Amino acid sequence: MHSSLPLMVSLPFVGALLAAWSGTQGRLWSAWVSGGVALASLGLLFGPALAVMQGETLLWQATWVPQIGLDLGFRLDGLSLLFALMILGIGLLVVLYARYYLADQDPMGRFYAYLMLFMGAMLGLVTSENLIQMAIFWELTSITSFLLVSYWRHRSEARQGARMALAITGAGGLALLGGLLLLGQIVGSYQLSDVLAAADSIKASPLYLPALLLILLGVFTKSAQFPFHFWLPHAMAAPTPVSAYLHSATMVKAGVFLLARLFPALSDTAAWTWIVAPVGLATLVLGAYTALFKHDLKGLLAYSTISHLGLITLLFGIGTPLAAVAAVFHIMNHATFKASLFMAAGIIDHEAGTRDMRRLSGLWHYMPYTGLLAMVAAAAMAGVPLLNGFLSKEMFFEKTVFMAELTDSAWLLPVFATLAGAFAVAYSLRFIHDVFFGGAPTELPRIPHEPTRWMKVPVEILVVICVAVGILPGLTFGPLLYLAAGATLQGPLPEFSLSVWHGFTPALGMSVLALLGGVAIYAVRRPLFRLHEQSFGRFDARALFIALESALLGLAAWLDQRLHRPSLQRMLAVILLAAVAVVVAGLWPSLRDGTLSGPLPLTPPDPVSIAAMLCLVVGAVGTVVLHRERWTALVMLSVVGLIVALAFVKLSAPDLALTQLSVEMVTIVLLLLALYFLPKHTPRESSLPRRLRDLTLAGAVGLTAAALVWAVLTRPYQSIAGWFLDNSVPGGGGTNVVNVILVDFRGFDTLGEITVLAIAAVGIYMLLQGLRLDAPRADAQGRPWSWDTHPLILATFARLLLPLALLVAVFILLRGHNLPGGGFIAGLVVAVALVMQYLANGITWTRPRISGQLHPLIGIGLLLSTATGLGSWYFDRPFLTSAHGHFHLPLIGDLELATAMLFDLGVLMVVVGITLVILIRLGELDALEYPPARGRRRVMAARAQLRRGGGH
Amino acid sequence: MEALIAIAIGVLTTCGVYLLLRARTFPVVLGLTLLSYGVNLFLFAMGRLTVGAPAIIEPARAAYTDPLPQALVLTAIVIGFGMTAFVVVLALRARADLGTDHVDGDQ
Structure with missing residues (x-):
């Protein structure tokens, strides 16, 4: 395997980072770094080049996503050698030239970073063995060329030229991707070697013409062929080294390179x-x-x-x-x-x-x-x-x-x-x-x-x-x-x-x-110039492009005007109507034939379940009816959440019940906090017809949802559950199948989900940054908030309970693999326990004792989970493979431990981090501005004012 | 039992959607929460309803509930919390910056 090929291609990308960094150290450093990197890549090319001279074709391959035929593959034969030499050789000269060309005020680091990025993209393009990979590098060259052309971003013609070049080569790149995909479909492989060997079947295929047309679109746009040629003159707004590099030797040659590359096949x-x-x-x-x-x-x-x-x-x-x-x-x-x-x-x-x-x-x-x-x-x-x-x-x-x-x-x-x-x-x-x-x-x-x-x-x-x-x-x-x-x-x-x-x-x-x-x-040029200016010179392809572009933008704006009314309610209504229409269309045949109910026997309901469901309905309807009284509505809502948790208990989902219960608590605390800063009442704004219309729409959505659930629940189904149930113990080392799925079988999904959580937390953190909210000094009836010290019994017990609660969390985490529990639930328990301290003891007491800066936990947790996944690579196993075994610990006894537990620990940390970042930061918003001592005085003053006000 | 779940999901969805269509942020958040309950139950129900057979492997037992929707819903609940929190904070920020809690920023 010729590993110097991928190394040669990736070196300029590393060089880009180095150039950007060294640009901050001194003006000329980035030029030296870039020259060194280009030289090193050229050196790496030397060995393979000798082999190619002997008539060999070098290949290096690694599987990437084999399911869609996307593999990482590099190829060096005579053609790619020629281009690699041009890219690196002329690139080296351009690096030298640009060092003297750029003015003192031009940031060198940025220029060389872009130049190196482009060099890497171009090298990747000409040495790609896989067609999809080639398309990726192709697009990268378009993007890096955009960056290079718009390097002097204070000049409007540079920005316009760059945009035009990107629009045209980018559109061509899309067409090319389509063409290459078709080509791969015809051949049955995206490897260039296979494609070149399958010339006859390609030309005989009915897909040949569409594939050819799409590929040629890519070629013609990139290589500035008529009628797409006009972007190139406008890209001349780039610094001249860029033109010398991109617009003579490399990027514009990418199109003709592809013509040469696919010449035998097409x-x-x-x-x-x-x-x-x-x-x-x-x-x-x-x-x-x-x-x-x-x-x-x-x-x-x-x-x-x-x-x-x-x-x-x-x-x-x-x-x-x-x-x-x-x-x-x-x-x-x-x-x-x-x-x-x-x-x-x-x-x-x-x-x-x-x-x-x-x-x-x-x-x-x-x-x-x-x-x-x-x-x-x-x-x-x-x-x-x-x-x-x-x-x-x-x-x-x-x-x-x-x-x-x-x-x-x-x-x-x-x-x-x-x-x-x-x-x-x-x-x-x-x-x-x-x-x-x-x-x-x-x-x-x-x-x-x-x-x-x-x-x-x-x-x-x-x-x-x-x-x-x-x-x-x-x-x-x-x-x-x-x-x-x-x-x-x-x-x-x-x-x-x-x-x-x-x-x-x-x-x-x-x-x-x-x-x-x-x-x-x-x-005879002078009369010719005059003639030209009176004839062809008047025609400007750029004007046509701009007219086309503004027509397209106009169309988009018109469509946007039609579809996107600046009203959330209206947009939601349209989306919901569309959803109802889709589901009804799907259900229509069975509704027409009266076969909505399937053949599956029903589970008889028991009285307790019926009562619980009644509570749920009362809670949900109560939330709606009382929604203008926000406190009351919140209480009603919490009833619903608790019943949902009970439903999970009843229906064999203990993990869900535990999760729902703890999430319910943090959600309600969160909403209470939010309500502190928001108005306590909703004004009545909608007219009666509007409310009726909304109710009808809501009823329609609810009915279709219920009908769909009914239709599904009364029909048998095929499940892949059996595989998970069979493999949970032997494969994942845990008897709690739900947890084993989360941390082992579908661990990658979970990693994605905690990443989403982390992103949400970052967003929330930034939204709270610098947020100033006027907290009300009194409640809706005009009574000032109580600034009394926190209730003694609650405060004392909360402190006592904290270690116990943390112990419970550890217990839940450890047993999660085998019994209901796990990282998500344990994390929520920890969070609830900590939030409890804030609630019971107040921020002033709690903050010095439990650090308010818990957001690093999110990053640490993510890293831990990822590192656990990566760890399996060390043992030559796929990402996130779990190892497990029996351990005997003195005093505690037999323990079944799996590396998935470490992963789960990461999950726990992320969950604790995000919950606390949100709740504690939100709770502190007010306290930061009004320390309690001042606050108490303020309350006294408010009370005094009330008394005086009452006297009038 | 199936009818009960279908009705519960229907009611939760109806109430959630109605509140979602209100003009102020807080009812919308309440509606979103109700709708999430409904959606979570819906996803969960796709694994059919089983009473008294949790997916905890025991040597003497043969019948188990479908663990896959449960795993999906578990993360959905937590992510739902993250989303609610984001919307709540967004609403607070909007109120602070725009001076109103109307969903479109109108007075």
């Missing part, structure tokens, strides 16, 4: 060719044309990137093995020259203060060295011989000629290709000529000069690669190209020669034509 069908190739062609031509007319340096580069991505897509669309080889080659070449051009544009922006080509000119005089580097890179972009861009563009021209010879209708292909080539030459010329020549600059914000030495190093390295590959392609990119192309095709490579000179071929003719045409177009 290509070679009419649908593939007729969708991929035209989209690629349209993007190629449109991008090249628009790039010429952009006055912003980065805008020009963005459209040029779109155009080159279109070229790559078109090559994959052509679909022959040779075209795929050319596509992979162009991916490599484009990454090198475009990244260096973005960096050069960044340097110009950095030193001259603007990126607007209408203001820039004559920079050659100030920064000749940067100019030279930019010139070489731009020449590579234009496809000038002896540079790498020329080679892959030649291959591309050759393929279009080949297609034209193959099919009659494709004669337009070479024409368009040459045209796009000519425009590429023209915009490359403009990039150089407008910036570096054409007279001395007049309107620059500052006097430009060469940047610091190290800012140029990344550009130099990339430009050297451009030249080296352009002259000696076979010796430089050759081996990697063979590997990557071989992995793309998943089969034998076609014959092709990597050399500069192929003789006089049609492709060479096209290159010459493009070069001459480009110069010609540039010569």
